[in-house]
Amino acid sequence: MLKVLELFAGIGACSKALENLGIEHEIVDAVEIDKYAIKSFNAIHGTNFEPQDIKEWNKDIKCDLIMHGSPCQDFSIAGKQAGGDEGSGTRSSLMYETLRIVEKLKPTYVIWENVKNILSSRHVHNWDAYAEYMEELGYTNHCQILNAKDYGIPQNRERVFTISIKDYYDKDFNCLLARDFQFPAKIKLKKKLKDFLEINVDEKYYLNKEKLDMISNWQCYEKPLNHIKTDEGIMGTITTRSGAECGGMKVIAIKTANKQGYDLASNGDGIDLSYPNSQTRRGRVGHSISKTITTSDFQGVMDNYRVRKLTPRECFRLMGFDDSDFNKASEVCSNAQLYKQAGNSIVVNVLEAILNELLK
Secondary structure (H helix, E strand, O other): OEEEEEEOOOOOHHHHHHHHHOOOEEEEEEEOOOHHHHHHHHHHHOOOOOOOOHHHOOOOOOOOEEEEOOOOOOOOOOOOOOOOOOOOOOOHHHHHHHHHHHHHHOOOEEEEEEEHHHHOOOOHHHHHHHHHHHHHOOEEEEEEEEEHHHOOOOEOOEEEEEEEEEOEEEOOOOEEEOOOOOOOOOOOOOOOHHHHOOOOOOHHHEOOHHHHHHHEOHHHHHOOOOOOEEOOEEOOOOOOOOOEEEOOEEEEEEEOOOOOOEEEEEOOOEEEOOOOOOOOOOOOEEOOOEOOOOOOOOEEEEEOOEEEEOOHHHHHHOOOOOHHHHHHHHOOOOHHHHHHHHHHOOOHHHHHHHHHHHHO
């Protein structure tokens, strides 16, 4: 039986992936300081863990796999770029606590997930330091940026996955050898964002006129839109705020910092609602897919020709959790906490693909 230790456990994406794959496993511990996240973890996985501070964690246990998605806020381009240098005291510097625990427990496998920006010129020295230390501990590292949309989930979510595998001693060659690992191949995305939406959504999630005006570029509607082609034909000129129509398909112009000044969102398109007054925001519209789920209710969708926020249940679905998981978590946490937990989690489908390759 695979013994799993989840650090920065959140709501337990790794354990959920193992469950979906039918891999027999035991969660030997879940280290998570957020009392609400660990409540959801327990509700989903039927465990009874207490909140734990990783800086104080020093148990003597046996584990085969360590999963950790250390805090990304100080690496993320959406944050203040404080970084994660060892001893800096930032949340992202907690990645070095994982190295301390790996050195103590020496598991066979270690999986680390973080934001793409950790490989930028400003922060890559932290990834290098982590990888070098893992090599010193006798591990071979494999690193790749994976996107959730390439593994069955209609969400544009790029994350860096670092897979570290402990080298093994080969008697025939009388030396340490690295185990082989290949990152999973991409699969064609068959489902669209609309397939993950709830049927009946409370009116409170829909944007009112004031909020819609903040993200919409109505000025574009004063100009002919016949330069825009869609699968249904050529967009016609409109002069009202009801949205342009083309072959019965209605669109709304969403403000974005591109040459035109807008992107067109149609039914089932994801819309990034964060920083509505920003003049530099790009890529607000995801065509048939969601933009990256965050820890707040900042991701939206054009649904029934109206713009609304994604619901917490939809965010859980877009992170690979099923409705029964959400129902259990929603019994112990508020919507605000559920949004946060979804945004902080790891996409289960991506972990399934990784673990399937790693453990086969």
